[in-house]
Amino acid sequence: MVTRDPRIDAYIAKSAEFARPILEHLRAAVHAACPEVEETLKWSSPHFTYRARLLCGMAAFKQHVAFGFWLGKLVAATGKDDEAMGQFGCITRIADLPSKKNLTSLVRKAMVLNEAGVTSPSRTKAAKPRPPAEVPADLATALVKNRKARATLDAFSNSNRREYIEWIGEAKRDATRAQRLAQTIEWLTEGKPRNWKYMNC
Template identity: 60%
Template sequence: MPTLDPRIDAYIAKSAEFAQPILEHLRAVVHAACPDVEETMKWSFPHFQYNGMLCSMASFKAHCAFGFWKGELLVAEADANIQEAMGQFGRITTIKDLPSKKTLESYIKKAMKLNDDGVKAPARAKPATPRELVVPEYLAAALAQQQPALDHFNAFSTSKKRDYVEWMEEARTEATRLRRLEQAVEWIAEGKARNWKYGKC
């Protein structure tokens, strides 16, 4: 029997009606492919761990998201979809938007092997030209759980916001990204710019 985290049960129950079957399906596929997976909640949305971070899922007002921490090494065409939503599968509004169960299980098993082998996530290259600021949904979701942080972030100039977004996106490993996200929310809640220690405001 899989070990289920009751906090994820509650998360699914509170999600929009369209999202519930999607989240239940993803959860079941992860457990089927990785019986030793551990469930947890980080920044108020479900994560799955196996020798480190494996994957995560989330629901929003009009779509769900699912992605692997080392997705760049697993899913072709991830770059096109990741611009639109957290994860590697774009905006998921129905189970039909996802690859087949067999394909998802294949991705999960490959992700497990990457973790078993200690493979690190590749660094994300900076774009050659400046682009419109897009706040990653994992950052937006974390800020939404801390009203002071959300208020300060919304009041920041574009450059201050970009400093934090680029700091998140440039993380070379999932562990670094998690640490940075936690630190960022703490600093933003205090109204601090990314480089406040150095007097760069």
């Protein structure tokens, strides 16, 4: 029997009009692929659990929906992880998602991993501390001109610093890099970490 959490009904009802059919589609697809799934609200957004472990989750924002599996790349390595939460980038319509058949396969793959007791890769290894991230020349130059941004970056943990530095470094085009650099300075000036948008969802 399909069990639905009324809090998720309310979440979907309050979401932007474009997001509602996407959220309903995802919800139905997860239930169809995993009849034993249970719904819950975690970090203020809908999540699905299977055998007492998180399976996947979804969230609606002003201009996009995000969907992802708890075990991330172990389930779906799409290369879109840096575009939004989850593994499918910024979803603005149902067509942005994998086909129903592929989505079903991914949910079932996640189920198998849960059944096997697989945990998040980041939790299975004792993480070695990474060396401090090296600030690229163009960011260093921009920081010289903006003391507030520099102070924010200096006060950040190594992981928060690295998120910005790697985001800038991953840009494939000069125009994209320049855009990310400008966005970095703006957000640092406001005291924001790289993924601030997702912290209060």
